[in-house]
Amino acid sequence: MSLVSDITPRKISEENLLRLNEELTAARDQALAASRAKSTFLANMSHELRTPLNAIIGFSEMLVEDAEHLGNRQMVTDLGKIRMSGAHLLDLISTILDLSKVETGKMQLEIVEFSLPALVARVSAMLTPMIAKNRNMLAQAIQTDLVTMVGDETKVKQILFNLLSNAAKFTTDGVITLGVEHEVDEAAGRDDIVFTVEDTGIGFRPDQIDKLFQDFYQADMSTTRKYGGTGLGLAIVHRFCRLMGGEIGVSSEPGIGSTFRVRLPRHLVAEPHNEVPAA
Ligand SMILES: Nc1ncnc2c1ncn2[C@@H]1O[C@H](COP(=O)(O)OP(=O)(O)O)[C@@H](O)[C@H]1O
Numbered sequence: 309m310s311l312v313s314d315i316t317p318r319k320i321s322e323e324n325l326l327r328l329n330e331e332l333t334a335a336r337d338q339a340l341a342a343s344r345a346k347s348t349f350l351a352n353m354s355h356e357l358r359t360p361l362n363a364i365i366g367f368s369e370m371l372v373e374d375a376e377h378l379g380n381r382q383m384v385t386d387l388g389k390i391r392m393s394g395a396h397l398l399d400l401i402s403t404i405l406d407l408s409k410v411e412t413g414k415m416q417l418e419i420v421e422f423s424l425p426a427l428v429a430r431v432s433a434m435l436t437p438m439i440a441k442n443r444n445m446l447a448q449a450i451q452t453d454l455v456t457m458v459g460d461e462t463k464v465k466q467i468l469f470n471l472l473s474n475a476a477k478f479t480t481d482g483v484i485t486l487g488v489e490h491e492v493d494e495a496a497g498r499d500d501i502v503f504t505v506e507d508t509g510i511g512f513r514p515d516q517i518d519k520l521f522q523d524f525y526q527a528d529m530s531t532t533r534k535y536g537g538t539g540l541g542l543a544i545v546h547r548f549c550r551l552m553g554g555e556i557g558v559s560s561e562p563g564i565g566s567t568f569r570v571r572l573p574r575h576l577v578a579e580p581h582n583e584v585p586a587a
């Protein structure tokens with residue numbers, strides 16, 4: 309008799325645990341399916357969203373020119389705002405779509421051999437207005453014997469552009485340094501290019517580091533109010549690094565500055581390291 313009363317509660321709790329486990333598994337599967345459906349929807353919407361936006365941007369550009377010819381300055385200013393907002397929205401949508409493409413495993417790599425000095429020159433040129441805006445200086449520290457790299461040039465460019473534009477945004481009257489180095493570790497079988505983006509800006513606290521690479525994360529609400537942005541730049545940088553078999557690290561001190569360090573294989577051969585959630 310005593311035996312039965314001993315076992316019954318344990319049996320019940322075991323059954324409870326089993327049931328709970330099943331419920332949790334079902335809930336997780338549902339959440340994963342919903343997340344995949346969301347990403348697939350976004351990826352499929354790409355064309356639908358971009359086409360009308362490109363029309364808005366294109367036609368407002370034409371109207372700006374017309375208004376310039378007519379000498380209507382107020383109109384030029386207002387139409388310029390429409391064009392700028394359109395471009396901003398397109399940029400935002402492209403980033404969200406890129407993120408969902410990586411998540412659904414649809415992001416492809418386009419591997420080519422490209423010149424590192426030429427890439428650095430192009431990225432620097434793109435950033436000139438942004439660097440000048442807060443009276444910053446852009447310095448380059450590129451290992452002189454570095455010539456080419458084999459990888460997805462567009463994605464490497466996007467990584468550098470995002471990191472450098474953050475540096476320019478969060479630094480005033482400072483120096484931003486872009487470094488490119490070759491690192492070989494024969495024992496580990498590694499041959500990498502290491503890009504560093506160092507700034508003398510506002511920096512952030514060590515406890516914020518883990519969160520920086522999450523979607524939509526910004527250090528605090530005042531950041532959003534003061535600097536704008538969406539908190540998606542570093543999320544995409546992180547995804548792209550992983551996709552190309554690389555990694556990103558960061559160190560920072562509030563009020564002193566930040567250093568982002570991206571390590572990518574010098575010869576990318578593999579298929580994309582897509583993060584498809586397990587079924
Ligand atoms: N160079 C930097 N210096 C200081 N803070 C930075 C720097 N880069 C990124 N951050 C912090 O990380 C957050 C996320 O960056 P990011 O994903 O590019 O988003 P966004 O630039 O749209 O705010 C920023 O809002 C900011 O708080």
Ligand SMILES: [Mg+2]
Nearest residue numbers: 474537541542
């Ligand atoms: Mg950013």
